[in-house]
Amino acid sequence: MLIKYIENFLRALGKPLVGFVSRLGELSLFIIRALYNCATPPFYLKLLLKQMVDIGFYSLPVVALTTVFAGMVIALQTNAGFSSYGAESAVATVVLIAVTRELAPVFSGLMVAGRIGAAMAAEIGTMRVTEQIDALSTLSTNPYKYLVTPRLLAGILVLPILVLIGDIIGIFGGYTVAIYQLEYNAANYINTTINELAAIDVITGLVKGAVFGFIIALMGCYNGYKSRGGAQGVGTATTNAVVASSILILIFNYIITGMIFTK
Template sequence: MINPFAPIGRGVLGVLAEIGRFTAFAARAAASCFAPPVFAGQLLRQCMAIGYYSLPVIGLTAVFIGAALALNIYVGGARFNAESFVPNIVVLGITRELGPVLAGLMLAGRVSAGIAAEIGTMRVTEQLDAMTTLSTDPFKFLIAPRVMAATITLPLLVVVADIIGVMGGYLVAVNSLDFNGATYLRNTFDFLENQDVILGLVKAAVFGFIIAAMGAYQGYNSSGGALGVGRATTNAVVGSIVLILALNYLITAFFVE
């Protein structure tokens, strides 16, 4: 007799096994960041590729989100005469939630996919094996610099996103909603607390690590030619996004408690 629960059980075990494999891989990647040798040139190159070249997309995302947020809060606030809270809620929403999460999601699409495709192609063309035969550990040469770069640069990108996002809200509030510019900025800075910024930066560092580790994990374990690399790229983006959203809740809950 066919057990109807067997496929569900197999699926759950498969997911748990995958979580275990990714955790072991991420732990090895993290350990590689602290073990010599450190390839400083590679780290610098990755900081440029992951951080600097992501600035335009992060900036554009932040300005539009800040502007839209100001409009929505104004409309919502008007229902109970709370329009004046626009600067307070914009800065809170951007620094604690939207800045790190949206920057993380944008980087999941841009960086995690790129890392998975690059390392996946190296896997299927035997470049990773070649590196090992050349007495160089791919974890130290390829994966550690990417993980370190993403962990360092995403918080910096989030600082930029926070500033641009607040400015997006400011521009809409001043130009379309008749707010006084000086009052808007004073309310923003008076309301902002250190822990709001710290929470956003902690989230960003965790998301940066997850994005690079997931891309590297999927690429490193890819097989089956172009199809396998394509699958690794898709899995890297989906996996990163799911983990970012889940960890966003857990980190927020931890800080709130």
């Protein structure tokens, strides 16, 4: 009786564990294969450019909107929090650091994950369940090179550019609130911003952008590629892609910040 109970308990414990480990192995193989195919010909430059436009150019509005409001709200909160210690110089510095190090990369990453990660998983997943991926193989075209490689490379290349644009727009958002709502001195604000601007802050943001771009494209492609079973399977793949990439973005954001700014 007791042995039976323990056996059932262990079985319940083991099944998800085995499932998790095999998923992890599958993902590792997918990453290795994808990276190998990034480095070997043939290269589909046209598809890469198309993905860069899709991921980069068409994400500009959402990235601009999220970062401008992020910058604005940080200016308000810093002013509220530091009002007793002379907030005027603090606001410019905090906006600068918060936007370049954290907010621009994280918000760009999350917005692109929602926009692009979902689209990638849905498109590749649909191609999988309608046998279009098998059709690529039968036409002697490597589906990894044709579908996965352009998306991964585009993600890695384009996200840093989006982050850089987000930096500028976010700082501008903080500036407008500080000058027009809190009525700070514009010259002082700009002066503080320029003095405090450090290369490491911006570079951190760009590194994060590249890592997030890789995560978004990887999760989108992987979940799409492995999707099974019709419309429902594609729906699950899309959800998984967005959830997994969002969580991974926040985890890796913490890890990268920890690596660069902990002494």
